[in-house]
Structure formats: structure tokens, C-alpha cells
Amino acid sequence: xxxxxxxxxxxxxxxxxxxxxxxxxxxxxxxxxxxxxxxxxxxxxxxxxxxxxxxxxxxxxxxxxxxxxxxxxxxxxxxxxxxxxxxxxxxxxxxxxxxxxxxxxxxxxxxxxxxxxxxxxxxxxxxxxxxxxxxxxxxxxxxxxxxxxxxxx
Amino acid sequence: xxxxxxxxxxxxxxxxxxxxxxxxxxxxxxxxxxxxxxxxxxxxxxxxxxxxxxxxxxxxxxxxxxxxxxxxxxxxxxxxxxxxxxxxxxxxxxxxxxxxxxxxxxxxxxxxxxxxxxxxxxxx
Numbered sequence: 001x002x003x004x005x006x007x008x009x010x011x012x013x014x015x016x017x018x019x020x021x022x023x024x025x026x027x028x029x030x031x032x033x034x035x036x037x038x039x040x041x042x043x044x045x046x047x048x049x050x051x052x053x054x055x056x057x058x059x060x061x062x063x064x065x066x067x068x069x070x071x072x073x074x075x076x077x078x079x080x081x082x083x084x085x086x087x088x089x090x091x092x093x094x095x096x097x098x099x100x101x102x103x104x105x106x107x108x109x110x111x112x113x114x115x116x117x118x119x120x121x122x123x124x125x126x127x128x129x130x131x132x133x134x135x136x137x138x139x140x141x142x143x144x145x146x147x148x149x150x151x152x153x
Numbered sequence: 154x155x156x157x158x159x160x161x162x163x164x165x166x167x168x169x170x171x172x173x174x175x176x177x178x179x180x181x182x183x184x185x186x187x188x189x190x191x192x193x194x195x196x197x198x199x200x201x202x203x204x205x206x207x208x209x210x211x212x213x214x215x216x217x218x219x220x221x222x223x224x225x226x227x228x229x230x231x232x233x234x235x236x237x238x239x240x241x242x243x244x245x246x247x248x249x250x251x252x253x254x255x256x257x258x259x260x261x262x263x264x265x266x267x268x269x270x271x272x273x274x275x276x277x
Contacts, residue, residue, distance in 0.1 A: 001204075001208060003208065003211060003212055004204070004207060004208040004211050004212075007211045007217045007220055007221070008211075008220075010217075010221050011220045011221045011223070011224035011225075012224060014221045014222070014224050014225040014228070015224035015225055015227055015228035016228060017225070017228070018224075018225040018226070018228035018229040018232070019228035019229065019231055019232040020228075020232075021229070021232075022228075022229045022232035022233050022236065023232045023235070023236060026232070026233065026236030026237075026239075026240065027236065029240070030236070030239060030240050030243050033240070033243060033244065033247065040250070040251065040254060041251075043244075043247045043251075044251070047244065047247075062255070065255060066254075066255075069255060069256075069257050070257075072257040073257035076257055076258070107258055110256075110257050110258055111258065114255055114256050114257075114258075117255060118255075136244065136245075136248045137248050137251060137252050140245075140248050140249040140251075140252035140253075140259075141252050141256050141259065142256055142258035142259045
């Protein structure tokens with residue numbers, strides 16, 4: 001009876017230790033995912049196993065696209081403000097519809113540009129990782145396709 | 154006191170009991186059944202049997218090592234499962250954050266009331 005108790009205690013201790021060790025190791029890898037350098041793209045490098053050149057290319061694309069993105073954002077904001085002003089001024093329905101169509105068209109341009117950007121970033125990565133990147137990020141975009149027509153890298 | 158010595162009135166039950174005669178039937182299995190009951194009481198309970206078997210098993214070094222390793226594997230497996238889902242969750246959070254940084258529509262939403270200055274929304 002004493003022996004069985006010792007063996008069971010040893011087994012329980014080993015189970016708890018193994019649990020703790022794996023938790024610690026994986027916890028560190030989850031923390032490493034986001035990085036501590038304040039770099040918003042660090043997780044992309046870690047998750048998609050990019051080398052220095054690939055990561056530099058992704059970073060460059062991101063920075064370049066930020067300018068484009070800012071332009072789209074400004075256009076959409078001004079279009080929305082225009083609509084708001086028209087609504088407040090009690091403009092005719094035709095004018096409001098036109099303003100709404102403008103916003104929709106700008107959003108479509110923005111949507112297309114964002115997806116093209118995704119495709120360009122994915123193309124920098126190894127094919128398999130690029131596909132994973134799109135599968136992971138695309139569903140989080142506005143107007144993400146739910147009809148299975150996913151982008152391919 | 155005299156009252157107590159008075160003879161009780163005739164009782165029907167006593168009369169019936171005096172006439173009652175019991176003739177139990179012979180049971181040829183009687184002795185066997187008694188021994189069966191004695192044996193059943195002497196038999197250990199099922200859990201005790203299991204504990205004894207386990208003790209005998211764990212007395213062997215190979216089985217004891219296997220038990221320790223099994224518990225370690227179960228602990229590691231549980232932790233890995235838990236961490237795997239935590240990682241997926243974190244990854245989804247990062248992807249959503251990243252998507253917001255490259256999608257102007259997500260940055261300010263569709264409603265004009267949610268609009269904010271584009272300059273502040275576009276930190277690369």
C-alpha cells in the first residue's frame with residue numbers, strides 16, 4: 001500500500017510538472033508572437049517564418065500602403081462628412097443618394113486596394129505561408145468575402 | 154396488592170398459541186446456503202480487489218515507470234491543448250488588429266458619426 005501511494009504521488013507530481021513546463025514554454029511562444037519591440041508587424045515575421053529579406057519587403061509594402069490607405073481614409077471621411085452636412089441641411093433625397101453612392105464607390109476602391117495589398121504581401125512570403133496569411137487576415141477585413149472566393153497569393 | 158394477584162381473564166391468543174404446532178420442511182440445501190453466506194462475507198469487496206491488483210502491478214518497476222510517464226504525458230497534453238487554443242485566440246487578435254491598420258473602412262467605420270481625423274488614424 002505504501003508503494004502504490006509513492007508511485008501515485010510520483011505520477012501526479014510528474015504530471016503537474018509536465019503541465020507547468022509545457023504551459024511555460026508555450027506561454028513564452030505566445031508572448032514572443034507579438035514581440036516586445038513595439039513593432040506591429042513582428043507577429044507576421046514570427047508566425048509566417050519570414051527571413052530578414054522577406055520581412056523587410058513586407059515592411060516596405062506595409063509602409064507604402066499606409067500612404068495609399070491614408071488617402072483612401074481621407075476620401076471616405078470627407079465623403080461621409082459631405083453626406084452628414086447634406087443630411088443636416090435637409091438636402092433633397094437625390095443629393096443624399098448621390099453622396100451615399102460616392103461613399104460606396106470609395107469603399108469599393110478601398111476594398112479592392114486592401115485586397116490587392118494583401119495579395120502583394122502574400123506574394124513576398126513562401127507560397128504556403130502566403131496562403132495562411134490571407135486565410136488569417138482576410139476574414140478580419142471589412143466586406144470580407146463569405147462566398148468562398150478567397151484571394152490566392 | 155390483592156388486585157395484582159387476580160387471575161387474568163381467559164385469552165384467545167394464548168389458547169391459539171397452545172394449539173399451534175410448527176413443522177418446518179426439511180431443506181437439503183440449508184447447510185450449503187449457510188456456507189455460501191459465510192464465504193460471501195469473507196470475500197473482499199470489488200474495490201479492495203482492484204486496489205490489491207493495482208498495488209501488485211505498480212510494485213513492478215516497469216509498470217510504475219509507465220504510470221509516471223503516462224501522468225506526465227497527460228499533463229503535457231492538457232497544457233499543449235490549452236495553449237494551442239490560447240495561441241489561436243491571440244493570433245486572431247493580432248490579425249484583427251493588423252487588418253484594422255490596413256483597412257480604411259475598418260479604421261473609421263461606415264457611419265459619419267464615427268468619423269475621426271484621418272491623420273490620427275494612420276500611424277504606419
